[in-house]
């Protein structure tokens with residue numbers, strides 16, 4: 001069994017039962033102890049530096065409408081340059097209250113009713129749903145496992161993409177399959193999109209959560225100026241630094257003026273302004289918390305290694321290697337269970353339903369929890385199968 005790295009920051013478990021946690025409270029009751037392993041947040045405490053930055057802002061005691069802190073965009077621009085060699089400009093940034101609203105705005109900022117929105121399947125559920133909710137037609141690119149790795153069916157993509165495909169919603173790293181898309185895959189997608197005038201909206205919320213040391217996240221917009229010009233890149237500190245409860249703040253990075261204007265028109269009057277606490281937290285996360293992030297990734301990597309080893313040993317369950325994210329996409333098609341999701345829930349583990357993400361043969365397990373919790377999850381999964 002893989003060893004756990006000694007990680008003092010995360011060694012003490014934080015009890016989340018009976019807290020305000022969505023993940024833990026949704027399926028639990030006094031009579032039924034359920035471990036929350038579904039929605040994608042972490043049980044790990046965020047960095048003390050972020051907590052201090054929030055406290056400092058609270059100490060100002062006045063909470064009128066606020067602007068981003070002075071250094072905010074410099075911090076983000078420097079980070080993108082340093083991490084990815086991607087040079088961005090302040091006027092490209094459109095602050096948003098979350099990544100999900102931006103997926104919806106990107107889906108129909110150009111084109112007409114019935115035009116296409118393309119995305120890989122399986123995918124984070126909103127990628128599959130935006131088309132229907134924005135009057136568009138969903139064009140799936142199905143994924144399959146090749147040599148142990150989830151890959152998009154690029155033949156299908158080439159056959160179905162057309163000038164009526166107005167937006168390609170890309171999820172990279174790819175939730176739920178845990179892939180870091182490589183340069184060749186990104187170029188294949190970009191070439192097809194450029195040839196058809198399709199805007200690429202790339203959700204890179206998991207970019208800071210690459211677990212494999214030999215993999216590197218590449219923002220698709222950074223590949224070439226021609227791709228950059230057709231792109232909307234969505235980033236946020238919320239996932240990697242575990243900040244969803246602080247209030248939403250994401251950034252849509254839109255280099256082209258016309259695309260930016262169309263996006264802003266969609267968002268007008270709908271998207272609220274991010275709050276001061278979220279700005280303080282995000283700026284500190286992006287500027288000062290790389291040490292914390294390294295420890296968090298180490299902890300998650302250990303959890304992943306433990307989980308992969310365990311799942312391999314459980315008859316009826318299978319998972320592919322998780323390169324990034326803290327989400328395991330588990331194949332339950334050979335479990336012999338009629339309804340694996342509800343069976344595991346009955347045995348005290350709440351997982352995400354694969355059907356919501358385009359594949360009912362799978363469940364998604366969030367392993368961003370204390371190691372003792374993960375061990376208990378594994379015990380309960382085994383009991384559910386016995």
Ligand SMILES: Cc1ncc(COP(=O)(O)O)c(C=O)c1O
Pocket residue numbers: 040097098099100101124171175203205206236238244248250
């Ligand atoms: C790929 C992806 N995009 C977006 C989100 C949610 O983003 P937000 O909370 O900023 O709307 C999640 C959360 O799990 C996610 O996995």
